[in-house]
Every structure is written in structure tokens, then in C-alpha cells.
Amino acid sequence: MSEQVHSDVERPPVGRVVRIGLLGCGNVGAALVELIDREADTIAARTGVRLEVTRVAVRSMLKDRGLSLPDGVLTTDAASIVADPDVDLVVEVLGGIEPARELIDTAISNGKPVVTANKELLANVGSELALNADAAGVDLLFEAAVAGGIPLIRPLRESLVGEKINRVMGIVNGTTNFILSQMTEHGTGYGEALSEAQSLGYAERDPTADVEGYDAGAKAAIIATIAFGCRVVAGDVYHEGISNISAADIAYARQMGYRIKLLAICEQFDDNTVAVRVHPTMVPAGHPLASVSGSFNAVFVEGEAVGDLMFYGRGAGGFPTASAVLGDVIDAAQNLTRGTNASLGTLGRRRVRSIDELSSAFYINLEVSDEPGVLASVAGIFGDHKVSIRSMEQEGLGAEARLVFITHQASESAVHATLKALTALPTVVRVNSVLRVISNEE
Missing domain, CATH: 3.30.360.10 (Dihydrodipicolinate Reductase; domain 2)
Structure with missing residues (x-):
């Protein structure tokens, strides 16, 4: 049986170098720098793109981040990074809405793709930033903003886009x-x-x-x-x-x-x-x-x-989240070298239902008086508001008496009306807990 012999040490081709400006170097930012340094050769071999972190914005130059960075890489001037013509791609892990929004907008305007893990920013102005990125023809990628290292956003926006x-x-x-x-x-x-x-x-x-x-x-x-x-x-x-x-x-x-x-x-x-x-x-x-x-x-x-x-x-932690950021960085770097970008497409306007318009099964825990007829009066209130009881348990005696219900599917408004009527019953001491239930009816 013949064997193929491979060189023990094989340097990958350099290919296109993509220079990264990093905004923020806390747990996630520092882990990202370490991952890029450790995996740069593998990434270059597999993609033809070599990643280099060339600028890093921090709040303090004195903090020990456990990283060995060349002189001139660290700066406290984040705005200089997004304006730097020698930075090809920007990664934002600062958190918060400002100054992150302004920095990302400026980077996009300067033709730089952006990778962010900033859920607060995206949940408030993400759609506007995505529109700006599409207009500029660059990526805005954010896998790490939801569920840390779990690949969720990319499957939703790519693999399941037709689902x-x-x-x-x-x-x-x-x-x-x-x-x-x-x-x-x-x-x-x-x-x-x-x-x-x-x-x-x-x-x-x-x-x-x-x-x-x-x-x-x-x-x-x-x-x-x-x-x-x-x-x-x-x-x-x-x-x-x-x-x-x-x-x-x-x-x-x-x-x-x-x-x-x-x-x-x-x-x-x-x-x-x-x-x-x-x-x-x-x-x-x-x-x-x-x-x-x-x-x-x-x-x-x-x-x-x-x-x-x-x-x-x-769903959290420096390295799991940095792994998701790195995946986006590689995608954005490859798109940059090809002159393309991943678009979110047109985001339509749809009415968002209020909680009162929804239905669920419910768990309701009542503290009640320990006396005859309590269960009948309580069950009558449920019936009056057309909230059907799926199961009931009676617990305790005296001051510890409890009635615990699981309902069938019922509207939020009907359950709220039921609870209001229950609290008016002299035999109901208090409503201890109300929780929604995932049921087999859904």
C-alpha cells in the first residue's frame, strides 16, 4: 500500500492581506486578537486571505490585556481607526449605542465592512445601519450579537432565507x-x-x-x-x-x-x-x-x-463569542477581496402584536382560605371568563392552602380578567404566581 508523503511544515500563501481595526479590547476583543494570531496561517491556507490586526482602540493604554502587540497598534482614539485608509475592515465590540453607532456609520461611509457583537445597538438602530451598509456595498455582520458562539444568525439569513x-x-x-x-x-x-x-x-x-x-x-x-x-x-x-x-x-x-x-x-x-x-x-x-x-x-x-x-x-464568554466574530471577519474579508457584500435585503413593515392579543396556556398559583366551597367559587370565575382548566392540584391546609392550576390555551386578556376577578373573591388571599406554559396544544 503506497503512502503519500507531505511536508511537516507548509507555509500557506499570503494572498490578500486584510488589515483589521478593532474597537474595544475587553474579554471578547482580546480573545479575538489571540484567535487571529493563532489561526492566521490556517485561515490563509483555507481562504487565501491573511488577517492582521493593525489598530486597536482601548479606553486605557495602561491596562494589562495579556496580549503582545507591536508599538503603535493601541490607541485611545477610536475615530482615527474608522478613518484610517490603512484599515480595511472594522470590528466593533465596545457595546452600547454611542459612540458605537457613529463609529460604525463612519466606517461604512468610508467603504469599510463592519463586524459587530453589539446587540443593544442592533436591536435599536440595526436596520438603519444595514441600509447604510447596503448602500455603500459593504458588509455589516453580527453573528456574535445573539447566542454567543452559536451559529444562528447566518443560518437564518442564508440557509433558511427561503423558509x-x-x-x-x-x-x-x-x-x-x-x-x-x-x-x-x-x-x-x-x-x-x-x-x-x-x-x-x-x-x-x-x-x-x-x-x-x-x-x-x-x-x-x-x-x-x-x-x-x-x-x-x-x-x-x-x-x-x-x-x-x-x-x-x-x-x-x-x-x-x-x-x-x-x-x-x-x-x-x-x-x-x-x-x-x-x-x-x-x-x-x-x-x-x-x-x-x-x-x-x-x-x-x-x-x-x-x-x-x-x-x-x-451563549457567552470571551472565546466562544470571539469565535463567532472571527467567522464573520473571515466572511467579510473574503467578500471584500471579491468586491461583494451580504445584504439583509428589504426589511418590510409589519404590525407587532401586543401581549394582550396573544394566547397561551397558564400556570396559576393561588393562596386561598381553607374552607368549604372555595374550589367551586374559584372554578366558577375561570368558567365565567371562558378560561378552561386542564389540571388542578390542591395543596396544604389552613394558612398554607394552595390551589394550583394549569389552563388550556387562553387569551392574555381573558386570563387578566380572570385574575382580576379572583383577587376580588374574599376566599382568595393572594395570587402567588402566574406563568405561561408551553403546551402540546401549540
């Missing part, structure tokens, strides 16, 4: 998934789980954006824009957070065959409307999303022809 997508539903915030996983798997209280997330670097000192659903809402706006080909901004997204989820909710969910997850849900309907929302949801234990644990993310895509797809992986 009618009915719903995208997923766990897109690792912080909240870690907290809920700790509460579910280890019986940890919410406060303790949040503190642990902060100590591990999963949560910020001020965790509001994560735990109240704002971060997931921004990502949901981006997903809906790409999946449905229409303009959705962060302000269109309904959101609830997880800060009111109790140990009792976790226990009841498990007892009833569910797990609680913070889900981003994007849907389109036959009347050409869309709905985008983020809220804690009871997911059947057998559903693929129910088993996604820790800081991992997963996104479930439901298409008309393709059926169900699921994307799973690390």
Missing part, C-alpha cells in the same frame, strides 16, 4: 439560565443563585439587564428581524424577568412535569403580524429546551418545510 419560519423560541441569556438551573437542580434560592452567577462572572454587578429580560429582549428583536424579514426594535418586545420566580414555583413545575426557563419567543401569523416576547415559561420536561442547563443557550426554530431545528452551545 417560512413560524416560530423561533429559545434560551438566549446564559445568566438567567444558570440561575434557574441552580434553583431547579440544587434547590438554591434565587438570591443565592444570583450571587453565585456574579461570582463566576456570568452576571454583572447590576444584573438588571439580564434578570429582567432586557438582554434577551434585544436579542429577540434581532432574531425576529432576520427570521421574518421585517423591522423589529427592542421597544417592540414584551418582557418579564425571573426575579419573582420562587422555590415553590420551581417545585410545583417539577412536580407537574415542567421546567422553568426564560424564553425569547418570536412568532409570525397568517395575517402578516408578528409577536416578540420574553418571559419565564414552564417548558414540558421532555422538550429539548428543558434539558438546557447552566449558562448554555439553545434556540428552537420551527419552519414550514424544514420542520424543527435546534441550535445549542455556549
